[in-house]
Amino acid sequence: MMRRYYRRLSFAFALIVGFTTAPALACSDGVTATELAWANEWGPCRQDIISYVYQKWDMTDDSWDPAGKSDDCNMTRPFAKVVSAVVLTSNGPHEQIGNFHDTVDYTAESRSTGSPFHGDIYLRFIQVGASPLSEADSETGRFAAEDRTNLHCPLFDANNVSAGTVVNRASTIIHEAWHHWQYAHGYDTSHITGPIGFCAASGPACDNFYFHDPNFVFSDGNVSEQIGMLNRQVVVNDVGEYFHSPYQVQVEFDSDMAIWTDLIPFAARLEAQSIANARLQTQFVNGAPFIVGTPDPFPTYAFRQNP
Amino acid sequence: MRPTVHSHHRCINLAAERLCSGSDYAVSRHRKARAMRRSSVRIFRFMLMTLALSATSAAACGHSNPPGSADFPTISYVPLPIRSPVPLTVKNLDAFVSWIATMPASQIPDVKKAIAKARNDSPVVDAVANRLSFTHPGSYDQQLIYLSILGQMGNPRALPALNGYVYSRECPVYEESVRVTALHDATQFDTCAGLKSRAISMIAFINTPAAQNLVLKAIEGHPSRAVRLSAIDAFLYENHDSRQAIALLVKTARPSDKMFVGLPRLAPQNSLRAFDAAVARFYHEHPEERAKIPKRVQK
Numbered sequence: 146m147m148r149r150y151y152r153r154l155s156f157a158f159a160l161i162v163g164f165t166t167a168p169a170l171a172c173s174d175g176v177t178a179t180e181l182a183w184a185n186e187w188g189p190c191r192q193d194i195i196s197y198v199y200q201k202w203d204m205t206d207d208s209w210d211p212a213g214k215s216d217d218c219n220m221t222r223p224f225a226k227v228v229s230a231v232v233l234t235s236n237g238p239h240e241q242i243g244n245f246h247d248t249v250d251y252t253a254e255s256r257s258t259g260s261p262f263h264g265d266i267y268l269r270f271i272q273v274g275a276s277p278l279s280e281a282d283s284e285t286g287r288f289a290a291e292d293r294t295n296l297h298c299p300l301f302d303a304n305n306v307s308a309g310t311v312v313n314r315a316s317t318i319i320h321e322a323w324h325h326w327q328y329a330h331g332y333d334t335s336h337i338t339g340p341i342g343f344c345a346a347s348g349p350a351c352d353n354f355y356f357h358d359p360n361f362v363f364s365d366g367n368v369s370e371q372i373g374m375l376n377r378q379v380v381v382n383d384v385g386e387y388f389h390s391p392y393q394v395q396v397e398f399d400s401d402m403a404i405w406t407d408l409i410p411f412a413a414r415l416e417a418q419s420i421a422n423a424r425l426q427t428q429f430v431n432g433a434p435f436i437v438g439t440p441d442p443f444p445t446y447a448f449r450q451n452p
Numbered sequence: 453m454r455p456t457v458h459s460h461h462r463c464i465n466l467a468a469e470r471l472c473s474g475s476d477y478a479v480s481r482h483r484k485a486r487a488m489r490r491s492s493v494r495i496f497r498f499m500l501m502t503l504a505l506s507a508t509s510a511a512a513c514g515h516s517n518p519p520g521s522a523d524f525p526t527i528s529y530v531p532l533p534i535r536s537p538v539p540l541t542v543k544n545l546d547a548f549v550s551w552i553a554t555m556p557a558s559q560i561p562d563v564k565k566a567i568a569k570a571r572n573d574s575p576v577v578d579a580v581a582n583r584l585s586f587t588h589p590g591s592y593d594q595q596l597i598y599l600s601i602l603g604q605m606g607n608p609r610a611l612p613a614l615n616g617y618v619y620s621r622e623c624p625v626y627e628e629s630v631r632v633t634a635l636h637d638a639t640q641f642d643t644c645a646g647l648k649s650r651a652i653s654m655i656a657f658i659n660t661p662a663a664q665n666l667v668l669k670a671i672e673g674h675p676s677r678a679v680r681l682s683a684i685d686a687f688l689y690e691n692h693d694s695r696q697a698i699a700l701l702v703k704t705a706r707p708s709d710k711m712f713v714g715l716p717r718l719a720p721q722n723s724l725r726a727f728d729a730a731v732a733r734f735y736h737e738h739p740e741e742r743a744k745i746p747k748r749v750q751k
Contacts, residue, residue: 177553177590177591177593177594178550178553178554178593179553179554179593181554182532182553182554185530186529186530186531186532187527187529187530188527191525191527193525194525194527197524197525232527235524242724243720243724252524274638275637275638276638276640278638278640278641279638279639279640280638280639280640280641281638281639282637282638282639283637297638299641303591304588304589304590304591305589306586306589306592306595306623306643306644306647307592307641307643308592308641308643308646309591309592310591310592310593313592313641317639320639321639324637330748331748331749332746332748332749333746333749334637335637336637340626340627343677343708345625345626345627345642345645345676345677345678346626346640346642347626347629348638348640349637349638350637350638350639350640353743353744354743355743355745356731356735358724358727358728358731359718359724359727360724378745379745386744386745388743388745391639400718404718404719404720405720407556407557408529408531410532410553410554410555410556411552411555411556411557411559411560412552412553412554412555412593412596412597413593414557415593415596415597415600416592416593416596419592419596419646419647419649419650420641420646422646422649422678422682423641423642423643423645423646423649423678424641426645426649426677426678426681426682427626427642427645427676427677427678428640430743431740431741431742431743432711432712432738432741434715434716434731434734434735434741435715435716435717435718435727435730435731436681436685436715436716436717436718437717437718437719438717438718438719439689439717439719439721440653440656440657440682440685440686440689441657441689442599442600442601442603442604442654442657443560443563443564443600443604444719445560445719445720445721446557446720447720448557448558
């Protein structure tokens, strides 16, 4: 009798919780032809890869349950889309000259656990962030709890003008991981509040750009494209000091994907170029001194395969 | 070589995760425990088995890969299919866009040939232009593809649609948006500026006198800095970065934009040495744009 009573009570409680935590804004599920074409190149249902990303990018939080965790081959859902973005990250330029950084660095930096760039964190899926336009945010220095990154609907949405594209998702995960790098190295993890200088974004969504050449040569002879060089900091270079802000590392990744990554669909490279340039022109307080690619309808990108 | 280590844990398999969390496992164990309640020997055996299984699953759930190793599983990629060119017609428009969305960059010459054949086909221009939308965009990618097709067609018939897109009120750029300060840091992206910047570049690519006028107007007066700088870049590109074009834009551009006239393009066909020199020149002329490294803060 009592057991039945408790069951009813818990059912009622679940109903109340279910209604009160109902999302204010649901993600618009769906997949673009470009994203699907990319997924078909690597899987998209390879359980060993999915499992690897699930653990190393630590998507074990319950928040992924309604986001397709139990439907991990379904490319219309956020869980599978994160896996696909991570695989994309691992396919940037490798052992090449002329790009900003090696794909091994981008991948190691973006992962949640065992990263040489920062302490362990975990990824959460939270539909709406600080504003409906928020793509993601990071929580660092949490009291008696593990730090984390929250990914929001605009990174996954289909059928609207948000850039819920695979390259932007990958580069945003890299951006958020850089906040954890900042924390690990004792820097302020917050953005500069805009609009300010050349940054048109409203609120804390601006950074400085610390330009370094692609193929920047350090005094010890290493170059910025080599594995591990993304992790270097405060080295005087010919135009200032070698350092990275979160939006900067994101733009450098987008630029590398657009110009150097022959494996991914052309449309993904076009989107990488477009997003890199728009970020360069809207999200930096100081003026960014270059443009990614040429303004052709169908730009010429490099045809190179990683070794 | 890309480091590839094949190790991955049994427990990280999503199906096996239930074993780690213990839910299914606990249920089945509970049933078995009821069956064995009357036999102390059976209970003892059960406890031993439980301990052994728990130890196995705990070990499988642990992290065995060395920290920082770039140990991504080996992936045998299936290259993007090289598809037969799709003719660009009103009827085929979806198939044509789908082809561009899924093809490798190596098929760009085929796409350009197909577009050249339809260049003067007004119904095709109109059909593509009708797809430009901020309310029913399909996706960011699709809008970029429609814009690229219109730009590559080079047909002035597309100019009103492209210009309407550039100034559309349906998608306000950052500078036109209501200022709402978020409570805390959040990554954002000005998608409207991204798409409108691409549209002004396509107008520049059409490169008729009317198109050039639209680009110059955008350089003078578009509210979005991203659109203005894209217009500057595209105008110069279409005019081969000539001194005359640079001089014209230095006169036309807003005072705050003048320093960005003639920015170097990071592109594979350009010399990396020339690019580095151009950036160094920019910082020599505008040393105030060098950012200072932030100071470390106490945690």
